[in-house]
Amino acid sequence: MKDVSAGIIVRNGKIFIAQRPEGKPLPNVWEFPGGKLEPGETLPQCLKRELKEELDVDAEIGEFIMNTTYGYASGEFRINVYRVHIPDDAEPKLNVHQNAAWVTPAEMDNYEFPPADTDIIRHLKTVGL
Structure with a gap:
């Protein structure tokens, strides 16, 4: 199983989402920014690195919200x-x-997300920000 970190960035009651590029797995779907854990990293370190690479932001990683698992053809x-x-x-x-x-x-609900994000979205709708 591969570990991935994802960030819920909240500002003024709204959450930041980003659309995956063409030519990559799951093209054009929307996601919470983040990425795969590299050897020797903690999950918060992974997320901080990914947010710097993807969005050029210096993020402060806060509380753990939840985790969920999902199996794709490429693995779980x-x-x-x-x-x-x-x-x-x-x-x-x-x-x-x-x-x-x-x-x-x-x-x-107005955006297409990957199936792996379904539980995360349900949690955000139920528990709130």
Whole structure:
């Protein structure tokens, strides 16, 4: 099983989501930014690194929210979700993704997410931000 970290970045009651690029696995679907754990990293270190690489933000990794597992043809993934804070004046840059949006949990129904994110979205709608 591969471990992945994902970040829930909240600002003004909305969550940052990003659209995966063409030509990559799961093209054009929306996701919570993050990525795969590298050897020697903790999950928070992984998330901090991925957010710097993908969005050029210096993130403060907060509380662990939940994890969920999902099996794709390429293998089984455990997605470890954390609350993330970025400075109020920081605007994420799209170094990897093609689009971004700030949405409420209810608005996530208007975006296509990968099946692995279903439990995360359900949790955000139920528990809130």
